[in-house]
Amino acid sequence: MPDPILSLQNATIQFGGLVAVDNVTFDINPGELFGLIGPNGAGKTTCFNLVTGVYKPTSGNILFKGKVINGIPPHKVAKLGIARTFQNIRLFGALSVLDNVVIGGFLRNQTNIFASMAYLPGAIRETERLRDQAMALLEVMDLADEANGRASDLPYGKQRRLEIARAMATQPDLLLLDEPAAGMNPQESEDLMNTVRKLRDDFGKTVLLIEHDMKFVMNLCERIVVLDHGEEIARGVPVEIRSHPEVIKAYLGEAC
Amino acid sequence: MKFWAVRFGSIGLAVLVSFGIGMIAQGSSGTVSRLLALAGLYVTLAVSLNLINGITGQFSIGHAAFYQVGSYTAAFLASILLSRGVISNLGTPIPWVLVAVATSLVTAGIAGLFIGLPSLRLRGDYLAIVTLGFGEILRIVIQNTPQLGGSYGINSPKAFVVPYVWMLTFLCVGVCRNLLQTAHGLSFLSVREDEVASSAMGVNVTRVKVAAFVIGSAFAGAAGALLTFNEGFINVNSFTMDVSFIILTMVVLGGTGSVTGSIVAALTLFILPEVLRDAPAMPLNAVLGTLAGIALLVGTIRLAMDHKGLGRSIWMPKTYIGIGIAVAGGIVVSVLANCLPALANRTIPSAELRMVIFSAVLVIMMLLRPQGIFGVRELGLKSFFRRANA
Ligand SMILES: Nc1ncnc2c1ncn2[C@@H]1O[C@H](COP(=O)(O)OP(=O)(O)OP(=O)(O)O)[C@@H](O)[C@H]1O
Ligand SMILES: [Mg+2]
Numbered sequence: 001m002p003d004p005i006l007s008l009q010n011a012t013i014q015f016g017g018l019v020a021v022d023n024v025t026f027d028i029n030p031g032e033l034f035g036l037i038g039p040n041g042a043g044k045t046t047c048f049n050l051v052t053g054v055y056k057p058t059s060g061n062i063l064f065k066g067k068v069i070n071g072i073p074p075h076k077v078a079k080l081g082i083a084r085t086f087q088n089i090r091l092f093g094a095l096s097v098l099d100n101v102v103i104g105g106f107l108r109n110q111t112n113i114f115a116s117m118a119y120l121p122g123a124i125r126e127t128e129r130l131r132d133q134a135m136a137l138l139e140v141m142d143l144a145d146e147a148n149g150r151a152s153d154l155p156y157g158k159q160r161r162l163e164i165a166r167a168m169a170t171q172p173d174l175l176l177l178d179e180p181a182a183g184m185n186p187q188e189s190e191d192l193m194n195t196v197r198k199l200r201d202d203f204g205k206t207v208l209l210i211e212h213d214m215k216f217v218m219n220l221c222e223r224i225v226v227l228d229h230g231e232e233i234a235r236g237v238p239v240e241i242r243s244h245p246e247v248i249k250a251y252l253g254e255a256c
Numbered sequence: 257m258k259f260w261a262v263r264f265g266s267i268g269l270a271v272l273v274s275f276g277i278g279m280i281a282q283g284s285s286g287t288v289s290r291l292l293a294l295a296g297l298y299v300t301l302a303v304s305l306n307l308i309n310g311i312t313g314q315f316s317i318g319h320a321a322f323y324q325v326g327s328y329t330a331a332f333l334a335s336i337l338l339s340r341g342v343i344s345n346l347g348t349p350i351p352w353v354l355v356a357v358a359t360s361l362v363t364a365g366i367a368g369l370f371i372g373l374p375s376l377r378l379r380g381d382y383l384a385i386v387t388l389g390f391g392e393i394l395r396i397v398i399q400n401t402p403q404l405g406g407s408y409g410i411n412s413p414k415a416f417v418v419p420y421v422w423m424l425t426f427l428c429v430g431v432c433r434n435l436l437q438t439a440h441g442l443s444f445l446s447v448r449e450d451e452v453a454s455s456a457m458g459v460n461v462t463r464v465k466v467a468a469f470v471i472g473s474a475f476a477g478a479a480g481a482l483l484t485f486n487e488g489f490i491n492v493n494s495f496t497m498d499v500s501f502i503i504l505t506m507v508v509l510g511g512t513g514s515v516t517g518s519i520v521a522a523l524t525l526f527i528l529p530e531v532l533r534d535a536p537a538m539p540l541n542a543v544l545g546t547l548a549g550i551a552l553l554v555g556t557i558r559l560a561m562d563h564k565g566l567g568r569s570i571w572m573p574k575t576y577i578g579i580g581i582a583v584a585g586g587i588v589v590s591v592l593a594n595c596l597p598a599l600a601n602r603t604i605p606s607a608e609l610r611m612v613i614f615s616a617v618l619v620i621m622m623l624l625r626p627q628g629i630f631g632v633r634e635l636g637l638k639s640f641f642r643r644a645n646a
Contacts, residue, residue, distance in 0.1 A: 052456060078458035086456075092449035095442070103446045106439045107458025113467060116440035117431045121259065127438045170458055 003066060005030045005174055005206050006082075010060035011050055020046040022230035023060070028174075033200055034208045035221030037241075039250055042227040044210045045087055048176050051208075052084050053077040064174070079107050083172035085163035087179045087210070093152030097143060097162055100151050101134035102127070104169025134169055141165040141195065157188040161195070168199070175199065177209040181216045189213060193220050218242060226250070270426035278419035289418060293486045295526050296421035297479045300428045302506035302522035303515055304475035307432055309504070310512035311441070312468035313448025314376065318387030319503045321394055322473040324495035325367045326360035326480025328404055331490055333359055334412035335403075348415040348485055357420070357481040364477020365470045372469035377462055391500065395492045409491025417482045424482065428475045432515045444468055448513070505618065511627055528617070532610035540602035541593035543609065547616060549586025554623050556582065561624070 004027035013021045021043040028034045036044050049055045051062055056071040063069065064080055072080075083104075092100050109130070115123040138144045141161045146154060151162060160180055167175060180196070181189040193216060199205045211217045217224065218238040226234040226241060228250040234241055241247055277296075281289035305319045333356050337343045343352055367390075375386040399407040435441035446454040447464045455461045484490055506525050510517025556578030593599045604612065 054452075054456075074452075074455040075458050075460045078456060084456055086453065090450050090453040090456075092446050092453065094449060095445055099442050099445075102439055103442050103454070103459065104457050106443050109439055111438075111440075113435075113440050116438040117435055117471075119263075119434035119437065123438045123440070130439050166457060 002029055004028055004063075005065060006051065006208065007063040008047070008051075008060070009063065011047070011057050011062055012059045013046060013050060013055055014058045019230050021050060021057075021227075024225075024227065024230070024232055025060075026225050026232070026235065028206060028208055030173075030206050031200060031204065032206055033196070033220055033222050034206075035217045035224040036208060036210050036227065037212070037214075037217055037224060038227035038233075041229075043230040044227055045178055046230075047227070048084055048178055048210070051077075051176065052082060075107070078170050078172075081171070081173040082176065083167035083170040083174075084176040085160070085167055085178055085180060087182070089156075089159050089163060091151040091159055091162060091166070093150070095151055096148055097151050097154065098131065098134055098138065098147040100162060101137055101165050101169045102130045104166040105130040105133050105171075107170055130169075134165075137165045137168050140168070140198070142191075157184045160184065161192070164195075164199075168203070168205075172205065174206045174208065177207065177211075179210055179212060181211055181213045189216055192216075196220060214242075270430070271423060274419040274422035274426065277422050278416070281418040282416070290486065291530060293418045293421045293482070295523060296418070296425045297483055297486075298503070298506065298526045299519050299522045300421075300425045300479045301476055301503045302510065302518040303425075303428050303432055304472040304479075305503050306507045306510070306513070306515060306518040307435075307444075307475075308468050308472040309507050310510075310514065310518070311432070311436070311448065312444045312465055314465055314469065315381050315384045316387045316469070316472075317384045317504055318389075318391040318497075318500050319472075319476055320495040320497070320499040321387060321391035322364045322368060322476035323480040323483070323499070324391070324394055324398075324492075325473075326364040326477025327484045327490050327495070328398060328410070328480070329360040329363040329477065330356040330481035330484040331410045331412045332404060334484070335410065338413065343413055345413055348413045350415060350420075353415045353417060353420065353482075353485050356485070357424070357478050360481035361474045361478040364480065365474035367477070368470040368473025369466065372466045372473075376465040376469060388497070388500070391495070391497065395495070398492055405491065407492065409489055409493075411489050412484050414488035415485040417485050421479075421482050421486070424475070424478055429515060429519065431471070431475075436515070445513070509618065509621055525614075529610050529614055532613055533606065535606045535609055537603045537605050538609055540599055540604055541590045543604055543612065544593045544599070545586040545588075545590025547612075548589035549582045550616065550620065552582035552585045553579065554620055558623055 006028045008024050008026055011021055011024045012019065024043075024047065036047060038044055046055070050057055051064075053069065053072050053074040053076070061068050061070055064077075064082060069077060069080065092103060095103075109126055111120075111123045111126045135144065135147065138147055141164060143158060143161055143165060146158065151159070154162060160182070164175075164177065164180065177196070181192055184192060196207060196209070197220065200207055209217075209221070218241075221238060223237060224235065224241045225232055226244070226247050228246075233246040233250060234244045236244070277292055281292045301319060301323060305316065308314050308316045334343065334348060334352075337348075337352060338345070343349065348356075371386060371390050372383075375383045398404045404410060435444065443454070443459045443464055446457070446459055447461050451461050454464075483494070487494075502525065506522040507518055509525065510519070510521030556575075560575070560578070594601075
């Protein structure tokens with residue numbers, strides 16, 4: 001058994017009286033495709049916010065590669081190797097598609113700001129390098145044709161793919177995808193499934209994803225944890241989850 | 257190497273143009289010379305504020321405060337040099353001017369750091385309030401400090417700084433343009449676009465904001481130092497809130513984020529009132545009529561923009577009807593104004609007229625082109641070539 005890349009140990013966060021994430025514990029192994037599901041308001045996005053340093057857990061620990069990362073600010077978490085996408089797409093809308101991805105790569109930038117202000121050869125080379133890397137990622141995410149368009153002009157499905165490309169540019173070990181298939185048609189989400197699998201198989205990324213599209217999750221993920229009202233109600237491989245009484249109850253209780 | 261040839265070539269050109277402007281200034285009257293210096297200073301102020309407001313998206317509205325820090329630093333330095341006998345009342349030698357500029361750059365930058373560090377960590381528009389408050393505190397402190405001239409002001413030996421003003425302008429513009437072509441500049445823009453996403457991508461948002469703020473403040477400080485030697489006398493009235501708002505207007509009018517826009521808007525807003533200074537007094541009813549006509553016209557255009565897009569509808573019969581209504585409306589208002597005893601046979605003196613025109617231009621701009629003259633676009637050799645190739 002390899003050491004887990006990410007561990008939540010009794011992770012809990014409280015907003016006033018509301019316990020949004022309640023004593024959640026799970027491990028993700030390197031190279032896994034891991035699903036986090038649950039009805040609306042279950043606390044899934046809040047888990048992402050805990051892992052990426054947006055919130056600090058009220059109690060419990062978050063470990064990345066064996067190190068406690070509670071309360072480390074988001075930009076440092078990104079540098080450690082965790083990248084995310086957002087449920088409510090958060091692209092740099094007025095900038096070009098390519099520039100969005102270049103910014104993703106900027107955290108591994110090697111030059112200082114004075115070199116950029118003077119436009120010295122080192123800064124130019126570094127920008128070129130980031131641009132090449134970004135172009136290659138757009139290629140992978142099938143967005144190369146749109147490289148020079150405005151990010152906010154992209155159709156919805158492509159914006160979601162661009163978010164993944166941007167996250168990949170940070171060269172993460174762990175990729176957190178928050179409802180990557182939301183708003184996609186069946187063909188698009190089929191394509192996305194293959195792409196995410198490729199990110200794991202060819203690029204060696206570990207993927208933790210939140211998704212409401214059950215077909216997507218069940219086909220793609222190898223293990224799944226189910227949250228409801230902040231608490232874990234089930235875990236296991238897709239076949240176990242599909243027939244789990246608690247899960248059925250939680251989703252039926254939501255009447256959808 | 258081609259790269260360095262181009263680089264030194266363009267630096268050389270900027271220096272040459274600066275001295276060219278200097279020669280024009282030297283050959284013309286004192287007023288024109290002063291205007292040439294102030295024009296350059298305003299461009300520097302607008303472009304440096306654009307780095308903070310337009311490019312990084314932080315709403316700073318007290319830019320004049322850093323201009324003031326720089327100006328008073330230079331004046332204070334000059335007064336020390338004067339009392340030590342290093343310089344005389346006849347004038348400040350250029351090497352000392354440059355020393356003062358460098359010192360002011362640093363002091364204004366440090367002031368920016370102290371103002372920016374606490375307020376930029378906070379969310380929302382704290383920065384706006386803090387920068388404005390800083391300007392007011394500074395004014396009161398200076399008014400009560402005899403070493404800085406108190407409320408009277410402070411004299412400094414003059415120097416002919418027009419070429420150096422423009423070199424600073426070119427430097428400021430160059431730095432901003434350079435930055436925007438690198439990944440660093442993109443990280444500034446990303447903070448403007450979305451702070452949460454930026455920090456998730458590893459951008460140290462606070463550091464970027466503080467960096468932009470310090471660089472912007474430092475340039476304003478350097479401009480302040482040159483103002484000191486250009487004017488020979490400064491007091492707190494040179495740095496009122498009005499000055500801050502004019503600079504802010506330049507940035508907004510030019511299109512937040514566009515360096516070119518800031519330059520064009522700064523020059524326009526600076527030159528326009530100066531040109532209008534000599535305009536003749538106008539009859540009140542004519543002015544009111546013209547304003548009413550323009551208002552109707554702008555309203556028509558705005559409606560056309562909302563419905564069809566300006567480009568397609570501009571030559572349609574409706575357009576002529578719109579123009580007709582605007583002209584007729586203007587005449588009606590003008591005639592009516594002349595019938596009212598309170599308004600008849602009055603004139604507006606030119607000094608006030610220019611403020612009317614100035615405000616009207618701003619209102620029209622905001623209605624017809626709220627994104628500013630240039631929006632987020634830049635104008636440069638590249639965009640000309642790109643258009644030519646396409
Ligand atoms: N900053 C916050 N302050 C207060 N309450 C919050 C905050 N963030 C999240 N919550 C609450 O925590 C609960 C869990 O929210 P979360 O966004 O994690 O749900 P989710 O599982 O992602 O749901 P969805 O499927 O709708 O995205 C919700 O009740 C939400 O209102
Ligand atoms: Mg969510």
